[in-house]
Amino acid sequence: xxxxxxxxxxxxxxxxxxxxxYAMLPLIGKEVIDExxxxxxxxxxxxxxxxxLPGSIAINSASLIGYQKVxxxxxxxxxFGIVLPSLIILILxxxxxxxxxxxxxxxxxxxxIKPVVVxxxxxxxxxxxxxxxxxxxxxxxxxLFFLLLLCVSFILMQTERIHPIVVIFISAIGGIIVx
Numbered sequence: 001x002x003x004x005x006x007x008x009x010x011x012x013x014x015x016x017x018x019x020x021x022y023a024m025l026p027l028i029g030k031e032v033i034d035e036x037x038x039x040x041x042x043x044x045x046x047x048x049x050x051x052x053l054p055g056s057i058a059i060n061s062a063s064l065i066g067y068q069k070v071x072x073x074x075x076x077x078x079x080f081g082i083v084l085p086s087l088i089i090l091i092l093x094x095x096x097x098x099x100x101x102x103x104x105x106x107x108x109x110x111x112x113i114k115p116v117v118v119x120x121x122x123x124x125x126x127x128x129x130x131x132x133x134x135x136x137x138x139x140x141x142x143x144l145f146f147l148l149l150l151c152v153s154f155i156l157m158q159t160e161r162i163h164p165i166v167v168i169f170i171s172a173i174g175g176i177i178v179x
Contacts, residue, residue, distance in 0.1 A: 010028075010082040011082070011085065013082055019113070020117070022124055028061055032065055037069055046061055046065060059079055062079055063075045153171060
């Protein structure tokens with residue numbers, strides 16, 4: 001039964017998530033916590049780990065969660081579940097691309113979805129910070145280091161155009177040294 005539940009949960013997430021991997025994180029987190037598969041802290045740790053890996057954070061997170069629940073078969077089920085809706089939609093769009101491209105409603109719908117995708121990504125970032133106890137009244141070295149790293153990495157990527165992979169690598173080394 002857990003196998004069907006894993007596949008179905010991630011299939012539904014794949015069906016109703018728009019905007020890429022980061023936009024899927026709030027729904028993945030909610031479903032995984034509601035099902036009791038992981039705690040809120042474990043979900044955040046999974047997102048942090050899978051965010052550093054190559055590929056989509058949503059697919060990587062689904063794979064990790066599937067592995068933690070039932071091993072290799074869980075990886076296959078959750079990964080296939082989250083990817084299958086996109087695969088079906090892409091096949092349909094590719095087949096009828098010219099017709100879809102000319103429909104005004106399709107363009108209007110995509111324009112309506114764009115701000116929601118930004119808000120989902122922003123929501124994920126805030127939820128992640130809250131669950132990692134960044135916004136607490138007590139000042140701790142962890143919080144200060146986190147906020148410093150957040151600001152420095154943002155500034156470096158924005159002003160110096162340093163590649164995010166370099167920033168992730170440097171912050172991982174910094175985390176190992178500091179903690």
